[in-house]
Every structure is written in C-alpha cells, then in structure tokens.
Amino acid sequence: MRITYNWQSFQASRHVDDRLARLRLVLRAARQTSRYLPLLERAGLETQYAIRSVASIEDALSRLPAIDPDELRNAPMAFWNRRGPAAPKCEFLYPFHPRPRTAVIMPHASGPGFAKSSGLRIMGLNWRKKLAGSGVAAIAAPIDVLREMSAAIKNGELTLGPLTNAVIAFTGVNQGDLTGQDRELLWDVFQVPVFEQYLGFDGRLVAWECEAHEGLHIRSSEAVMEESDGAGSELLMTSLTNLTYPALRLSTGLYGALASGPCECGKNTEKLYRLWPAGAAVYEELAVA
Numbered sequence: 001m002r003i004t005y006n007w008q009s010f011q012a013s014r015h016v017d018d019r020l021a022r023l024r025l026v027l028r029a030a031r032q033t034s035r036y037l038p039l040l041e042r043a044g045l046e047t048q049y050a051i052r053s054v055a056s057i058e059d060a061l062s063r064l065p066a067i068d069p070d071e072l073r074n075a076p077m078a079f080w081n082r083r084g085p086a087a088p089k090c091e092f093l094y095p096f097h098p099r100p101r102t103a104v105i106m107p108h109a110s111g112p113g114f115a116k117s118s119g120l121r122i123m124g125l126n127w128r129k130k131l132a133g134s135g136v137a138a139i140a141a142p143i144d145v146l147r148e149m150s151a152a153i154k155n156g157e158l159t160l161g162p163l164t165n166a167v168i169a170f171t172g173v174n175q176g177d178l179t180g181q182d183r184e185l186l187w188d189v190f191q192v193p194v195f196e197q198y199l200g201f202d203g204r205l206v207a208w209e210c211e212a213h214e215g216l217h218i219r220s221s222e223a224v225m226e227e228s229d230g231a232g233s234e235l236l237m238t239s240l241t242n243l244t245y246p247a248l249r250l251s252t253g254l255y256g257a258l259a260s261g262p263c264e265c266g267k268n269t270e271k272l273y274r275l276w277p278a279g280a281a282v283y284e285e286l287a288v289a
Helices: 007-030 036-042 048-052 057-061 069-074 127-131 143-154 180-190
Strands: 102-105 120-123 138-142 166-172 194-199 205-209 216-218 223-227 233-239 250-259 271-274
Touching: 007 036, 007 048, 007 057, 007 233, 057 223, 069 250, 102 127, 120 127, 127 143, 138 143, 143 166, 143 180, 166 180, 180 194, 205 223, 223 250
Parallel strands: 102 120, 102 138, 138 166, 166 194
Antiparallel strands: 194 205, 205 216, 216 271, 223 233, 233 250, 250 271
C-alpha cells in the first residue's frame, strides 16, 4: 500500500506537537514551585497524568491566571524549580546576513547569556573600556545601556568609531521598552538602522525585528504570546524553555496585536505589533531608521 504525505502539513503538525511537548515540560517544572503549584491544582493540572492529557497549548493556558512580573522579580524563590537544569548559552541572532563584527553588551545578564562565536565580542560591566577601539560595525545591548552610551557619546565622555551596519536594542520585561524617541536618539547618534529584539525573563530571544521593520517575528519555539482580551489588549508571554524559573502567562505590560502572514523579508511567521505607549488607544508604526 502506498501512502502519500503532505510534507508541509506534516511539518506544521510536528511543530505544534513539539511546542505542546515543551509546554508540558514547563508545566511539570512549575509543579515544583510554591507559587504555581496551587494554581495548577485549581486548574486540574497538578498531576503528571493531567499534564500529559492536555490537548492543546490554548487549553492549558486558558485555565491559568496572568502573573504580574513584579511577583517574579520580588519573590523569585517562589518561582524557583530547584530541579531545573542549567540553561545553555543562547545563539545571538543578527537581523540579516552576513553578520558583521558585532559587540554584544550584557552588563546585568539575567539568563544564560550569549555563546561566543566568530566576530562576536561579548562585553559585561566593563563595556566602556572594551568598546573603545574595538572596531565593531554593529552593537547589540539592552535599551537602557544604549541610552547611557548615547548620552556619553553626546557629552564627549565616550569616543566610538562610526558604526556601519546596525544597532540592536534588547527589550523585554527586564530590559524595558523601545520608544519612538529612543529610535530617533539612536539614529541621531549612530546613523545606522535600529532593530529591536524582545527577550524573555530568562534572557532568551522571544521576538525580533527584521530588515522590513514591520513588527517583531515571534520565535514560536521559545515562547507563546497571547492577546489577553483581543487585539489591542495586554500581551501575555509563556516561556517554552525556562525550566528553572517557569514563566506562565507573564504580563508583559505591552498592548498590541498578533498577526500572521508573509513579510517583505520573506518569512511567514506570526508577528507582534505593539502599542506605544503601553495601554494607549492607537498604534504607533515601528519607525524605519
């Protein structure tokens, strides 16, 4: 008997299965925490059998309440899974190819950080000394660091050779938001395109801005993004990778919409469109630097 498979449908189905399997691992990790255990009990997800029986990601998450990120910041031990594995280093994603010589600055890394690779300079608290004379063509750093860097350059406190490629701004629950004013400042100082990369609570990349500057491509293997109450409502994030400090339906403080469809960059993935400022009633287009 000959069986014909639709390869594209098979791949999509496999992707859904992989994401559900990852969520089940996160739910099992959450059972080991004092904060999530009572929530899982009320949701009927307190046993291994109940977690294995979850039919879909939507089914599982719909049973759980949103979590204020301040809870995680102020009482991290309540979210700690002592059996959680050490997270591997993350691979840095450059928004287009080829990647030039790039400085990645993470002075207060809350997660595993980025793995070293050719042409990538990883810098920490002493980034000012290392950055001067580094000859990098692009810089990636949390938005608060980029604001500090811009002020230092404007005030003559920091001398940096001209960039030729890009500035990547890390944003997120820990890093803060990238505003239209930030984009104008970074363009004024560096004169190169600005790209946003949204990080999860564990420091892993969740969504990123491509060269088309039309929203942020969501890395669906890393996280689930939800609209809490329809388009224009607050976005909630669930990590599919953090087994040490599980983050289920974490409030992001961002208000916007999720949409799928082809992008000018050639990718066809779900994208995140954000409201500026958070909670505003109108959308602000992502500016093209």
